[in-house]
Amino acid sequence: MTVGQAPARTAPTGRSRNLRRPLVYVLLSLGLLIMSAPFLWMALSSFKTTSELSASPPVWIPTEWTLENFRQLLDKLDLPLHFMNSVIVAVLVTVSNLVFCSMLGYALAKLRFVGRNKIFGVVLGALMVPGNLMLLPLFVLMSKLKLIDSYAGLVLPFAAGAFGVFLMRQFMQSIPDELLEAARMDGAGEWYIFWRIVMPLVKPALATLSIFTFLGSWNNFVWPLIATNDPDKYTLPVALATFATDPNKAGGSNGMLMAGAFLVVLPVLVLFIALQRHFTQGIATAGMK
Amino acid sequence: MGVQNAAGWLFSMPFLVLFTVFMAFPILATLLMSFTDFGLRNVTRPWEANFIGFENYTELFGDEKFLKSLFNTAYFVVVGVPLTIALGLVVAVLLNNGIDRARTFFRVGFYAPVVTTIVAVAVVWRFVLDPSDGLIAGLFSEVGLTAPDFLGSETLAMPSMIAMAVWRNVGTVMVLFIAGLQAIPTEVREAARLDGAGVWQEFRGITVPLLRPTLLYATVITTIGYLNVFEEPFVMTQGGPSDSTLTVSLNMYREGFNFFHMGYASAMAYVLFVVIMGITVLQLRLLKDNTK
Numbered sequence: 001m002t003v004g005q006a007p008a009r010t011a012p013t014g015r016s017r018n019l020r021r022p023l024v025y026v027l028l029s030l031g032l033l034i035m036s037a038p039f040l041w042m043a044l045s046s047f048k049t050t051s052e053l054s055a056s057p058p059v060w061i062p063t064e065w066t067l068e069n070f071r072q073l074l075d076k077l078d079l080p081l082h083f084m085n086s087v088i089v090a091v092l093v094t095v096s097n098l099v100f101c102s103m104l105g106y107a108l109a110k111l112r113f114v115g116r117n118k119i120f121g122v123v124l125g126a127l128m129v130p131g132n133l134m135l136l137p138l139f140v141l142m143s144k145l146k147l148i149d150s151y152a153g154l155v156l157p158f159a160a161g162a163f164g165v166f167l168m169r170q171f172m173q174s175i176p177d178e179l180l181e182a183a184r185m186d187g188a189g190e191w192y193i194f195w196r197i198v199m200p201l202v203k204p205a206l207a208t209l210s211i212f213t214f215l216g217s218w219n220n221f222v223w224p225l226i227a228t229n230d231p232d233k234y235t236l237p238v239a240l241a242t243f244a245t246d247p248n249k250a251g252g253s254n255g256m257l258m259a260g261a262f263l264v265v266l267p268v269l270v271l272f273i274a275l276q277r278h279f280t281q282g283i284a285t286a287g288m289k
Numbered sequence: 290m291g292v293q294n295a296a297g298w299l300f301s302m303p304f305l306v307l308f309t310v311f312m313a314f315p316i317l318a319t320l321l322m323s324f325t326d327f328g329l330r331n332v333t334r335p336w337e338a339n340f341i342g343f344e345n346y347t348e349l350f351g352d353e354k355f356l357k358s359l360f361n362t363a364y365f366v367v368v369g370v371p372l373t374i375a376l377g378l379v380v381a382v383l384l385n386n387g388i389d390r391a392r393t394f395f396r397v398g399f400y401a402p403v404v405t406t407i408v409a410v411a412v413v414w415r416f417v418l419d420p421s422d423g424l425i426a427g428l429f430s431e432v433g434l435t436a437p438d439f440l441g442s443e444t445l446a447m448p449s450m451i452a453m454a455v456w457r458n459v460g461t462v463m464v465l466f467i468a469g470l471q472a473i474p475t476e477v478r479e480a481a482r483l484d485g486a487g488v489w490q491e492f493r494g495i496t497v498p499l500l501r502p503t504l505l506y507a508t509v510i511t512t513i514g515y516l517n518v519f520e521e522p523f524v525m526t527q528g529g530p531s532d533s534t535l536t537v538s539l540n541m542y543r544e545g546f547n548f549f550h551m552g553y554a555s556a557m558a559y560v561l562f563v564v565i566m567g568i569t570v571l572q573l574r575l576l577k578d579n580t581k
Binding site for chain 1: 300311322335384393397422519
């Protein structure tokens with residue numbers, strides 16, 4: 001093929017590309033509609049009256065908006081309490097991950113010591129292990145330690161995740177060694193270097209890690225379900241799931257359930273939309289090993 | 290540059306201690322428990338559990354409920370993973386082709402289900418699929434049809450759950466593929482176009498081969514996630530109707546924490562773990578070196 005032929009050949013392709021553009025938008029919009037439909041349905045339903053919830057033909061948009069579902073739900077379920085439980089656990093998990101994962105990430109990225117490769121191997125291995133494998137002995141261990149129904153019992157198994165170590169190590173590798181060497185020459189200890197030089201340089205990574213850890217803890221279900229018996233200690237997802245699967249409580253009231261789901265999902269969605277850039281970056285970083 | 294043995298180990302210590310107590314020890318303990326008759330009384334007196342050899346494992350493979358849960362989990366994975374990957378790839382390619390202005394808007398929309406609490410999402414979907422008052426039932430009635438009882442039907446319950454899983458996870462796959470697509474140099478695409486490659490040829494000849502590492506990673510993490518499926522059947526169907534949505538994880542949870550057959554449940558956990566490891570290794574082998 002000669003160069004001269006090229007423009008003639010690309011022209012049709014170029015045109016078909018432009019013709020395709022509206023089609024791409026149509027397809028994506030259709031996809032987006034399907035993706036958002038359950039959320040819209042949830043939000044709209046939570047403001048409907050009981051009669052409109054079960055009206056036939058269906059009422060899509062409430063004609064009289066009501067807060068009755070939320071009122072009834074808050075009567076039956078102490079949401080502020082469960083919300084606080086979730087916040088406390090998520091904050092503790094996040095802070096401990098930020099500190100511990102960064103510490104090990106720093107050691108793996110920037111310190112030379114015997115056993116470093118073995119520890120990194122352990123971290124990679126830990127990434128692969130499904131959480132369900134540990135549940136049974138963890139429950140026995142926590143019962144023995146009298147940590148069932150305690151914040152410690154909810155936090156400790158997640159206090160230092162392998163994902164965080166991996167993420168922090170990746171970011172810290174890009175810090176120039178000369179910078180750390182210069183500090184060492186000036187007599188700075190590793191602890192000082194870590195807190196005063198390394199941590200300020202990896203703020204974007206810390207932001208990403210905070211978001212992922214906080215969210216992971218916020219959405220976590222299986223372990224809090226097992227590690228709490230006292231309803232007052234339930235986190236939000238456990239409270240909602242228990243409420244939704246207990247016919248005596250929700251009594252088949254879809255309005256109340258949608259109001260509950262709405263209140264659980266809303267903070268997460270708002271947080272996500274506000275911080276969406278960090279999410280995609282974090283996933284892409286973790287994916288590009 | 291010196292060697293910092295003391296500092297290295299001190300910085301590693303918090304993670305290592307937590308890892309040992311809350312991960313390494315439980316992994317081993319699950320294995321040990323799977324060879325015992327560990328029950329409710331042993332929660333307070335773990336050392337009194339009796340060693341029973343491979344009895345739990347032999348019992349498992351004659352246990353119809355377990356075999357059914359294994360089948361259901363396989364069903365969920367075999368149908369769900371390819372659907373999730375394919376749709377994630379389609380959305381990523383669409384977003385990477387000709388969309389520039391609304392790209393963030395679409396990306397946020399497709400990714401939103403990933404971040405939302407799965408329990409809440411399952412509660413919402415249960416109502417979406419409700420045969421009398423649900424969203425789908427409403428759409429059906431608008432066109433004069435009657436919606437089936439999705440979650441109450443043995444044949445439809447699992448496909449419904451798969452639909453929800455695809456809906457929830459397509460965003461993760463999409464983000465991975467977008468990153469992978471953007472890593473393909475534009476020169477490669479332009480060269481193909483100059484050679485007269487059409488849209489489909491470009492997709493087959495360039496996009497798919499160069500996305501292989503991303504495809505591998507996305508497939509492995511989606512498969513692992515789907516093999517552990519728990520919340521969806523827990524909230525939406527409690528494993529029913531007639532165990533048609535009972536997954537291995539849900540079965541294990543029930544045996545372990547409702548009936549306190551903890552030795553037996555441990556054996557289940559290990560079978561699932563071995564399956565997950567086996568499939569992961571297999572996928573790494575199958576997908577990795579085909580281009581070489």
